[in-house]
Amino acid sequence: MSRVYNFSAGPAVLPEEVLTEAAAEMLDYNGTGMSVMEMSHRSKAFQEIIDSAEADLRELMDIPDNYKVLFLQGGASQQFAMIPMNLMKNRVADYIVTGQWSKKAYAEAVKYGKANKIASSEDKTFSYIPDCTDLPVSDDADYVYICENNTIYGTKFKQLPDTKGKTLVADVSSCFLSEPVDVAKYGVIYGGVQKNVGPAGVVIVIMREDLITDDVLPGTPTMLRYKTHADAGSLYNTPPAYGIYICGKVFCWLKRQGGLAAMKERNEKKAKILYDYLDASRMFSGTVEAKDRSLMNVPFITGSSELDAKFVKEAKEAGFENLKGHRSVGGMRASIYNAMPEEGVEALVAFMKKFEEENL
Ligand SMILES: Cc1ncc(COP(=O)(O)O)c(C=O)c1O
Numbered sequence: 001m002s003r004v005y006n007f008s009a010g011p012a013v014l015p016e017e018v019l020t021e022a023a024a025e026m027l028d029y030n031g032t033g034m035s036v037m038e039m040s041h042r043s044k045a046f047q048e049i050i051d052s053a054e055a056d057l058r059e060l061m062d063i064p065d066n067y068k069v070l071f072l073q074g075g076a077s078q079q080f081a082m083i084p085m086n087l088m089k090n091r092v093a094d095y096i097v098t099g100q101w102s103k104k105a106y107a108e109a110v111k112y113g114k115a116n117k118i119a120s121s122e123d124k125t126f127s128y129i130p131d132c133t134d135l136p137v138s139d140d141a142d143y144v145y146i147c148e149n150n151t152i153y154g155t156k157f158k159q160l161p162d163t164k165g166k167t168l169v170a171d172v173s174s175c176f177l178s179e180p181v182d183v184a185k186y187g188v189i190y191g192g193v194q195k196n197v198g199p200a201g202v203v204i205v206i207m208r209e210d211l212i213t214d215d216v217l218p219g220t221p222t223m224l225r226y227k228t229h230a231d232a233g234s235l236y237n238t239p240p241a242y243g244i245y246i247c248g249k250v251f252c253w254l255k256r257q258g259g260l261a262a263m264k265e266r267n268e269k270k271a272k273i274l275y276d277y278l279d280a281s282r283m284f285s286g287t288v289e290a291k292d293r294s295l296m297n298v299p300f301i302t303g304s305s306e307l308d309a310k311f312v313k314e315a316k317e318a319g320f321e322n323l324k325g326h327r328s329v330g331g332m333r334a335s336i337y338n339a340m341p342e343e344g345v346e347a348l349v350a351f352m353k354k355f356e357e358e359n360l
Contacts, residue, residue, distance in 0.1 A: 005344040008322035010195035053248030071234040076192035080108035099150035126153040128289040132161030143167040149175035152326040156294040179264035198247035201240040283356040301331035
């Protein structure tokens with residue numbers, strides 16, 4: 001068996017320990033004589049899996065009791081519609097647009113009410129996070145929306161916006177569980193798990209209970225109401241059972257690593273190795289403002305598209321996969337999520353140094 005260093009932005013690298021455990025349990029999960037993929041979601045064994053996953057996530061993130069944890073489907077993209085359908089009581093919401101994902105969320109919200117773009121970094125190709133200390137938040141806004149870590153551009157909110165008392169809704173798909181968060185500062189935290197937490201097919205929504213009501217926009221389908229899923233403990237219909245089981249294993253792995261404070265330390269150390277090299281290199285450079293750099297997604301360029309292509313090709317041949325930048329921006333991007341070991345980043349930097357020497 002040989003494993004590559006996988007720098008994919010998502011679906012992305014998972015901890016090897018988790019994959020090994022899942023493989024060992026594939027044919028017979030915990031004496032049930034079947035795989036988790038084959039068992040009823042109404043069985044005692046699965047109920048224990050989802051209950052432990054929720055309990056471990058609550059412990060990891062220190063989620064207050066007045067927040068629900070929902071395991072849903074439809075990708076993070078489905079939340080772009082679910083959020084306005086459920087939360088736009090006044091039909092007004094404010095959006096901070098810092099990349100393609102918040103832009104898409106904003107475009108979806110426009111369909112349901114008055115969505116205001118109260119800040120944007122599109123003027124400089126989303127290479128920074130705008131100052132959000134004194135925004136023109138609408139008096140009647142139902143919520144303020146952000147994408148906390150911008151997967152494509154590699155920026156992250158280091159400080160949450162001042163929402164002037166309005167509910168904060170955050171897409172954390174690409175920074176989920178990468179560092180401690182103060183859940184009480186948000187009304188809704190959600191993310192697709194396929195970057196930092198588990199296999200594609202599960203979306204986790206952490207939502208303050210008072211926001212989960214029957215007062216939704218007319219015509220909101222049953223499946224798109226948070227209350228449907230909250231009332232049924234995420235078992236209204238058949239859930240993405242195997243995905244939830246893997247997420248649960250990742251939560252246990254994170255606890256064994258020392259929790260989110262330890263992950264933050266490790267992620268900062270890993271990112272520093274790469275950013276320090278990019279700052280010193282005569283060939284490669286980072287593409288975003290240093291103060292807003294993401295710990296998870298690191299885009300970089302050589303300045304020449306031919307050299308970029310050569311680098312991606314040779315890196316792949318050397319066992320560094322998925323370093324090509326997003327199709328909308330080009331260049332390179334190394335996603336260094338929780339499960340990417342420090343050795344992987346060190347090996348990448350060593351390869352980049354060699355490439356620089358050979359091609360400068
Ligand atoms: C920050 C962010 N939000 C949303 C999405 C969309 O996720 P999905 O493909 O699960 O709909 C992505 C996917 O890459 C993302 O990075």
